[in-house]
Amino acid sequence: MSDWLDLELAHRLTPVKAPEGLWERVARGLPARTHRSRPTAGWMACPVATFATIALVATTFWLPGAGPARLELRSQNPTEIRRWVYDRTGVEVPLAPSANVRLEGARMLRRGDHPAAAITFRAGQRTATLLVARADPRAALPPRRPHATVWQSGDQAYALTGTASGAACQLCHASL
């Protein structure tokens, strides 16, 4: 190899300092909690926004035929998905093995300060996505949406979209 090229590359490809703002960007994507305890701050501040977020995401990004976006975690293991979702959202989804439902994976939805997770699954040839997020248990139940069913259980909000939504109960209640 020519010396001039070696020098040119060494000169042009020198290491650089990371920008100051990088940590802020990384920190925004980290789970809200810092330990294994369930998160208590943040989500309580704006329950309406949490519901609005999950309903909006459900009705705009999971329109019929649009299909789920790229999964960050591909797994059929309920325990792995459960832990992955909990680590990122603080939401405990009691996924259980089911003969009728096959899990495909999960991804994070980051809309402002309200992290939600999308769990994709199949029942036969049909696919559906369950969105989960923390919510204030005192919040009013949101209205039914045209392409999604949105509901709340305790301090967790759920939205369900897709053609296999009828099988969603079996994600957590395999005996149904």
Add this chain to the structure above:
Amino acid sequence: MVLERSESELLAACRRGERDGFRELFELYKDKVYSVALRFSGQPAEAMDIAQETFLKLFSSLADFRGDSRLETWIYRLVVNRCLDHRRRLRRWLPLGDSFRSTLRANGDSLASVLQEERDGYVHAAIDRLSPELRIVVVLRYTEAMSYDQIAEVLGCAPGTVASRLHRAHKILERSLSNLNGGEGV
């Protein structure tokens, strides 16, 4: 930031979900990760995306790190994979002409500065025309000053493959950048 804990202590802290521990780990590797991302992508905004995704992936998968390789090697693998994923998804570099015109518009400094930018543009455009597999080898070699063995460990290939890819990259770059050495043009 003062780093007070050993790498194994930091890993243990991160696995417990301690954000401070992860911040320390971030401080240790942020420049390496960002440098690889920037030199590979050529664009600060894309490099920020890649670096952010790399650290989020690192945080979420620390539990999977079994110590089979050095932590540094593992982190390099993460950023390399993010780089390659990004390049598959995103647009390629601006054509050199557009890049050069942008430079002229944005930079009112001396002619020397503009010419320097142009030279940078030639080199980066030539590097960008390399296939991702060749380009990442060049970046790891020149930005991170890695040996062939280290690059091979990060990429999961044989050192001979690294040597071969680097040789091919040099040949291509020699041809496309010959004008910088007074030879025939780009």
